[in-house]
Amino acid sequence: MAPLPQLETLFERPHGSPVPLPGPLRDCYGGDLSFPEGRLVFANFVSTIDGLVSFGLPGLAGAAVISKGNAGDRAVMGILRAAADVVVSGAGTLRAEPKVTWTPQQVYPQAAELFREMRRARGLPERTRVAIVSASGEIDLSLAVFRSPDVEPLIVTSVAGAERLAGRTGEVPLRAVGEREPSMRDVIDAVVHETGARLILSEAGPTLFGRMLEERVVDELFLTVSPHVAGRSEERRGTSLVEPTAFHPERAPWADLLSVKRSEDYLLLRYAFRR
Numbered sequence: 445m446a447p448l449p450q451l452e453t454l455f456e457r458p459h460g461s462p463v464p465l466p467g468p469l470r471d472c473y474g475g476d477l478s479f480p481e482g483r484l485v486f487a488n489f490v491s492t493i494d495g496l497v498s499f500g501l502p503g504l505a506g507a508a509v510i511s512k513g514n515a516g517d518r519a520v521m522g523i524l525r526a527a528a529d530v531v532v533s534g535a536g537t538l539r540a541e542p543k544v545t546w547t548p549q550q551v552y553p554q555a556a557e558l559f560r561e562m563r564r565a566r567g568l569p570e571r572t573r574v575a576i577v578s579a580s581g582e583i584d585l586s587l588a589v590f591r592s593p594d595v596e597p598l599i600v601t602s603v604a605g606a607e608r609l610a611g612r613t614g615e616v617p618l619r620a621v622g623e624r625e626p627s628m629r630d631v632i633d634a635v636v637h638e639t640g641a642r643l644i645l646s647e648a649g650p651t652l653f654g655r656m657l658e659e660r661v662v663d664e665l666f667l668t669v670s671p672h673v674a675g676r677s678e679e680r681r682g683t684s685l686v687e688p689t690a691f692h693p694e695r696a697p698w699a700d701l702l703s704v705k706r707s708e709d710y711l712l713l714r715y716a717f718r719r
């Protein structure tokens with residue numbers, strides 16, 4: 445196995461209790477990965493220096509184009525997925541990245557056995573639970589996330605979306621919340637009800653992340669800043685970390701910095717949103 449990347453910890457604030465990481469993953473992360481007690485929703489993104497999470501170009505809209513596949517970023521994504529009881533993503537991200545299954549071993553195959561060990565130590569099932577959130581129910585059920593033997597999928601949609609999907613989901617469980625546009629609070633409650641999850645990783649895109657911030661249901665953000673500038677023009681807007689939600693400065697979410705790590709020229713930031 446190629447050696448794992450080693451993150452350098454530049455700043456760390458004490459925060460909760462560590463999840464057991466196998467030695468090589470602990471060395472890679474640059475120490476313990478800790479979470480506070482109780483239910484926690486934490487999002488993960490990689491952005492350019494100018495805050496874009498997608499170039500928004502056909503075939504080049506995915507997160508890997510932003511990260512350029514940095515090994516440290518990918519290893520941390522794997523660790524976060526392996527630590528999570530469930531991964532939540534959105535229909536928009538699924539359409540842009542149709543091959544993604546949100547398993548730790550897909551993003552960082554070199555550490556597949558270590559991720560399995562990590563999940564066993566936490567008493568988690570080997571298969572990754574993945575919840576896909578859609579308002580419309582326009583979901584392609586032939587995609588890898590619904591067929592992979594490594595995934596236990598779940599669809600959360602609106603009542604209208606569930607009607608559209610009726611009879612097509614096979615063994616994939618379907619939960620309907622809200623008439624047309626589910627609130628993220630209801631989505632997270634449905635996911636917790638279905639899976640019993642405590643640690644909920646969101647890998648949804650800027651639309652659902654914005655909704656989560658608006659409804660104050662996301663607790664933390666792991667944000668990798670890639671040493672990359674995308675720029676913007678009328679013709680080429682790309683996609684920023686949060687949109688189309690816009691906050692008034694007096695009500696804009698504010699966060700405390702929890703940790704800063706470095707992988708080559710990438711910065712891995714962790715924030716906790718204030719309530």
Ligand SMILES: NC(=O)c1ccc[n+]([C@@H]2O[C@H](COP(=O)([O-])OP(=O)(O)OC[C@H]3O[C@@H](n4cnc5c(N)ncnc54)[C@H](OP(=O)(O)O)[C@@H]3O)[C@@H](O)[C@H]2O)c1
Pocket residue numbers: 488489490491496497498500505506507510533534535536537538540541577578579580581582583625626627628647648649650651652653655683
């Ligand atoms: N750089 C990164 O780290 C990163 C991470 C994640 C995603 N991305 C990128 O972000 C882009 C996708 O962004 P996105 O914002 O479209 O994806 P998203 O947030 O994952 O999904 C948006 C979808 O959520 C559904 N939805 C459910 N409830 C909703 C509600 N109440 N309000 C609005 N929508 C609701 C809608 O699905 P329906 O259309 O089915 O109704 C909507 O299209 C892709 O290019 C992806 O690669 C980048």
